Amino acid sequence: MSSLPKVIVALDYSNAAEALAFADRVNPALCRLKVGKELFTRCGPLLIEQLVVRGFDVFLDLKFHDIPNTVAQACKAAAELGVWMVNVHASGGRRMMETTRNALEALPQRPLLIAVTVLTSLNTEDLAELRQPDPASQVELLARLTHGCGLDGVVCSAHEAALVRSFTHPAFTLVTPGIRPANSAANDQSRIMTPRAAIEAGSDYLVIGRPITQSDDPAASLLEINASLAG
């Protein structure tokens, strides 16, 4: 396996004790860690610091979507916590993404800034209700916008990874949730793919939560996924 961990474990726990217990069972060579809305709302910046101090690359997944100044300031605040990656919603528009990118570029050290295209839980029916076209064309629209705004990458499903890769520069980072090892429950995800197929489709990082964190042995499940990527 590459020395660079591809798996980003979604620490979707309701308390810091469980999140830290997971972090202490693995190590930064095996995975990166993602802190999302629930855990951050409950535990706040202190938990981020505790993960960063353990040497983990932390993706702060708060998916900011607001006016340009608000999002830029929120991402600057995230950068001050020493996180590796932050994200915004691409549907917040060009001015929001460019203002945020400029604010981060003025910092001596900045996190990667990526944008969410279409949530991996949404299917064609959901999008029709939102008066959007099918997932692929909506992802293409928002990924082209994000790329044009100079961000570092996007969140998309692995089903659209090859499409996005076809019109972005090689360093553009594709972060793909909705990853399920074969025979795992899809839960609320719609556009899923196995870890290996997602990497083969062009994903740079795989966001994986419940298949790891809700398994009987989370550390063993992570090792199994890493092994499936190495073979």
Ligand SMILES: O=c1ccn([C@@H]2O[C@H](COP(=O)(O)O)[C@@H](O)[C@H]2O)c(=O)[nH]1
């Ligand atoms: O489009 C998106 C964007 C973010 N997520 C987040 O990824 C994890 C996935 O968890 P699983 O348990 O593997 O389903 C979760 O934290 C989401 O908030 C996403 O799923 N889709």
